[in-house]
Amino acid sequence: MNKIYSLLILLAISQTSFSQSFSxxxxxxxxxxxxxxxxxxxxRIAWAWEExxxxxxxxxxxxxFKPRKLTNYSQDDGQEITSLSISANGQWxxxxxxxDHGSNWDDELPVNPMFSSSPLKVRVISIPFAGGEAKTLSxxxxxxxxxxxxxxxxxxxxxxxxxxxxxxVEAKNLFTTRGTVSSLEWxxxxxxxxxxxxxxxxxxxxxxxxxxxxVQWIAPSFTRDGSPxxxxxxxxxxxxxxxxxxxxxxxxxGRRHQAWSIWTADVKTAKATQLWKAPETLAGSYPTTxxxxxxxxxxxxxxxxxxxxxGWPHLYSIASQGGAPLLLTPGNFMAEYIKLSPDKKSLVFxxxxxxxxxxxxRRHVVRVPVDKAAAEVLxxxxxxxxxxxxxxxxSSVVCISATAQRPPLPTVIVSGAKLSLxxxxxxxxxxxxxxxxxxxxxxxxxxxxxxxxxxxxxFEPVGVTGRxxxxxxxxGGPPRQMQxxxxxxxxxxxxxxxxxxxxxxxxxxxxxxxxxxxxxxxxFHRPANAGNAGASEYIDIKAAxxxxxxxxxxxxxxxxxxxxxxxxxxTAMALGKDSKLFAAGVDIHGVHDWTIDRTxxxxxxxxxxxxxxxxxxxxxxxxxxxxxxxxTWTSPVLIIHGDDDxxxxxxxxxxxxxxxxxxxVPIETLVIVDDTHHWMKWGNxxxxxxxxxxxxxxxxxx
Numbered sequence: 216m217n218k219i220y221s222l223l224i225l226l227a228i229s230q231t232s233f234s235q236s237f238s239x240x241x242x243x244x245x246x247x248x249x250x251x252x253x254x255x256x257x258x259r260i261a262w263a264w265e266e267x268x269x270x271x272x273x274x275x276x277x278x279x280f281k282p283r284k285l286t287n288y289s290q291d292d293g294q295e296i297t298s299l300s301i302s303a304n305g306q307w308x309x310x311x312x313x314x315d316h317g318s319n320w321d322d323e324l325p326v327n328p329m330f331s332s333s334p335l336k337v338r339v340i341s342i343p344f345a346g347g348e349a350k351t352l353s354x355x356x357x358x359x360x361x362x363x364x365x366x367x368x369x370x371x372x373x374x375x376x377x378x379x380x381x382x383x384v385e386a387k388n389l390f391t392t393r394g395t396v397s398s399l400e401w402x403x404x405x406x407x408x409x410x411x412x413x414x415x416x417x418x419x420x421x422x423x424x425x426x427x428x429x430v431q432w433i434a435p436s437f438t439r440d441g442s443p444x445x446x447x448x449x450x451x452x453x454x455x456x457x458x459x460x461x462x463x464x465x466x467x468x469g470r471r472h473q474a475w476s477i478w479t480a481d482v483k484t485a486k487a488t489q490l491w492k493a494p495e496t497l498a499g500s501y502p503t504t505x506x507x508x509x510x511x512x513x514x515x516x517x518x519x520x521x522x523x524x525x526g527w528p529h530l531y532s533i534a535s536q537g538g539a540p541l542l543l544t545p546g547n548f549m550a551e552y553i554k555l556s557p558d559k560k561s562l563v564f565x566x567x568x569x570x571x572x573x574x575x576x577r578r579h580v581v582r583v584p585v586d587k588a589a590a591e592v593l594x595x596x597x598x599x600x601x602x603x604x605x606x607x608x609x610s611s612v613v614c615i616s617a618t619a620q621r622p623p624l625p626t627v628i629v630s631g632a633k634l635s636l637x638x639x640x641x642x643x644x645x646x647x648x649x650x651x652x653x654x655x656x657x658x659x660x661x662x663x664x665x666x667x668x669x670x671x672x673x674f675e676p677v678g679v680t681g682r683x684x685x686x687x688x689x690x691g692g693p694p695r696q697m698q699x700x701x702x703x704x705x706x707x708x709x710x711x712x713x714x715x716x717x718x719x720x721x722x723x724x725x726x727x728x729x730x731x732x733x734x735x736x737x738x739f740h741r742p743a744n745a746g747n748a749g750a751s752e753y754i755d756i757k758a759a760x761x762x763x764x765x766x767x768x769x770x771x772x773x774x775x776x777x778x779x780x781x782x783x784x785x786t787a788m789a790l791g792k793d794s795k796l797f798a799a800g801v802d803i804h805g806v807h808d809w810t811i812d813r814t815x816x817x818x819x820x821x822x823x824x825x826x827x828x829x830x831x832x833x834x835x836x837x838x839x840x841x842x843x844x845x846x847t848w849t850s851p852v853l854i855i856h857g858d859d860d861x862x863x864x865x866x867x868x869x870x871x872x873x874x875x876x877x878x879x880v881p882i883e884t885l886v887i888v889d890d891t892h893h894w895m896k897w898g899n900x901x902x903x904x905x906x907x908x909x910x911x912x913x914x915x916x917x
Contacts, residue, residue: 237649237719239905242712243267243897244645245622247705248615250299250310255362255557256607259305259344261285262615262625263296265705266643268897270296272310273625274344275639277611280627282640285342286349288312293328293895294335298357301344302364305607307380308344309358309367313337315891317706318861323356323370326859328889328896339369341380352378353386357397362405370396375410375423390423392430398441402449407482409433409443409452416460420452422482433480434487440478444512446535447559453479453490453518453535455508457501464824467817467832468748470741473500477510477520479535490518491533491540498737499524503694505551513585514559519543521550526737530562532585543583544590548575549734552703556605560585563612565601565703567696567734568592573658575734576670576699580614580628593628594636600626601703617701619655622648623708653715656699659725663758667730667739671759672699674714674724675768684773684915685723685763687789687797688714689756691780693731694740706893710779713904720908722775722915725763729755729785747809748832750839753788760789760796772798773915777907779803780863780892784841787871790852791844799914801853801907804863804892807871809836812864845874851881853910855903862892883910 250263258277263270268291275282285308288294298311314337316322325335339358342349352358355371360380368377371386373395378386394412401408408423420433420440433440433452442455457475465471472495480487493499502508502523509521509530516535521528528549531540544550548568555562562585565578569592580603583590593612594600603614616626616636622644629635644650656672663669676683690697690707702708714724728734730742730752744751756776764771776797778786783805790800814836817829826832837843852875856868868884875882885906887899894900 236652239716239901239908241647241649242716243901244648246640246643247708248623248625249705250296251602251604251613251615251625252299252301253604253606253613254301254305255303257305258606258608258610259301260606260613260625261299261301261308263299263310265897267291270294272296272299272308272342273640274308275625277606280637280639283346285346290329291897293326293890295895300358300360302360302380303362304364306344306364307341307360309339309341309360309380311337311356311358312340314356315861315893315895317893318891321861326891326895328899330889339367341367341382350382352382355386357399359399359401362401362403368399368408370399375399375408390430392421398443400443400445402445403447404449409445411441411443420454431485433485434478442508442510444510446512447514450483451479451481451535453477453510453512455510464820464826466828467826468828468835470497470743472496475501475508477518490535490537493522494524496524497741498526502528504528504549504733506553509553511555511562513555515586517585519562519585521553523737530564530583541588543588545588547736550581552602554604556609557607558609563603563605565603569595571595571597573699576658576672578698578703580612582612594634596634599698599700615703619700620650620653623701623703652719654718656726658699661758661762663755665754667755669755669758670728670735672697672726674718676718676721676723679721682768682770683721683723684775685725685769686717686775686777686911687756687759687763688724688726689729689776689778689782689785690726690732691778691782693752693781694733696728696732696734697726709894709900709904713907716904717908717911720912722911723763723769725759727756727759747813747836747839749835750788753785753792756785756789757793757796760793764796775799775911775915777801777803780805787841788844790850791841791848794848794850797850799851799911801855801910803855803903804857804860804868806863807867808840808842810840811867842871842874845878848875848878848880851914853883853885853906855885855887855906857887857890857892857894857899859889860892
């Protein structure tokens, strides 16, 4: 018996060794670029680069775009770099260091995963583009450089502050108003500042001129106004109007149109006129994809925006004097990360569009004029490209690009008869990064029980024969889309690396793009009875597990499941409802009880009236929660959570742990002290995904 057992162990080790060719640290060594930006004049660009958790600002200038490091931070300390911009004259780079800007709350508060005993601060910093000393302008967030390139305005303590861009004078409060200030927008000549002040149930657009002139309010109303955009001549402002809070309580579970409209106002008189109102349909509701309405005031008196009302998040333009909107991007694809060119004549964006049928699961750079439906895919092919910007002199479009194997890099799209991508900083990819050893994920399409088409990506190990254990990966968000290559999110680039690593260990990995995600139209993105209103999207997760179980190369009794955030929620649902299908799971900072912190205002509103279906909504929220299924949960689970999580309360996991331990479910835990939802410290991301791989190896490879 001992000899047979030893032989089986040796066989398992030999199969794993045959497929594995790199460590988790090696695949996590890739540099990840974010915050790509360009000056409005010339050909200067800048971006933030994370290299094993060490984040710095880099810059380059055309035509050669050779990268230079501007800052000299040297620790994996969890201090992210955001709000990166270059002054109009190209001489200064401004950014924010610190905070957690992907959070649901407290994004402006410091993050301290290094356990520093000295107080950390979220700071606005400037540095010369040519290189030199980085100067802290002030504590603060969301800086905006004046078109004159001389001063910076930013938010501090929910109010507007200002400082010279060179840091020569201490920052000061520019003006004070009631409410929480946001959305700072300079007029084209830099003489005035538009802003939004949110006052709970309503919000106003205001204009500040100087200390001697009272703030001017633009058509104040019992509404929530936002997204102010100046006309090129500085005489008018376009903005978005949505209803204010209040009214009789309506059904909690009912699906309703979320109204919004575009208005324009004369700045001198503050008189506003409705330019366009969204159709009163579900699809015509306020858009919830990246950038939301993506409002811009473009050249030729055109105002551009994004709307979902034809079933896809498409771009439109409308004459500033009114009329019918022009659909700029017809077709079954989505537009996101939208930027107006410096000359205001075109929009560049990324989309899951292109000539290849697989492009629905990719991203490519697209350009469209603001006055006609003539969209052009600039980067067709098997790669992925995102966050494009047009450099100030209009000579180039730069973006970030990747493939299924090469990690993301800043990239210049070289115009010509044939597509050419000039990669920036390829030499920064470490030698240990296992580019040639990575598998190319395959597109998978299957049907959910109710007939919806579900897309996914399959990672198959190389050199492993026979039946093998498999894993379903569930993304979070949920408005996300996993793709056929490296993801444009740093959080999901971690997941992509993890899935590649799991494949190298001999697992088949299926990544599932379930309903509530983006990229497949409105009905997919906003299904009925989803989330805390019924968790209808879970059937897509179960269908993914059943699809895997039916594959000839998969050992159907050895299917695991894991995911983070909303993916952690669906992982817990899978283990609670279908432990017979999912043999083990890793639940990373998931939501486990929808009735905690989410139903108090429904059941106990601060007025006499209650929603007509308040009690039913509470019951449905409970039945949509993993904690409701602990009684049928038998599969072992590893629960991971950072205790400075600002997206999902740490208490969600604390509560579930107590329930599972009392039930006798085999449970292991990993707490990441003082880190957030996004693993701001690189070493913590390695720890989390290393623990995930080790757990599945123990539980599914016996």
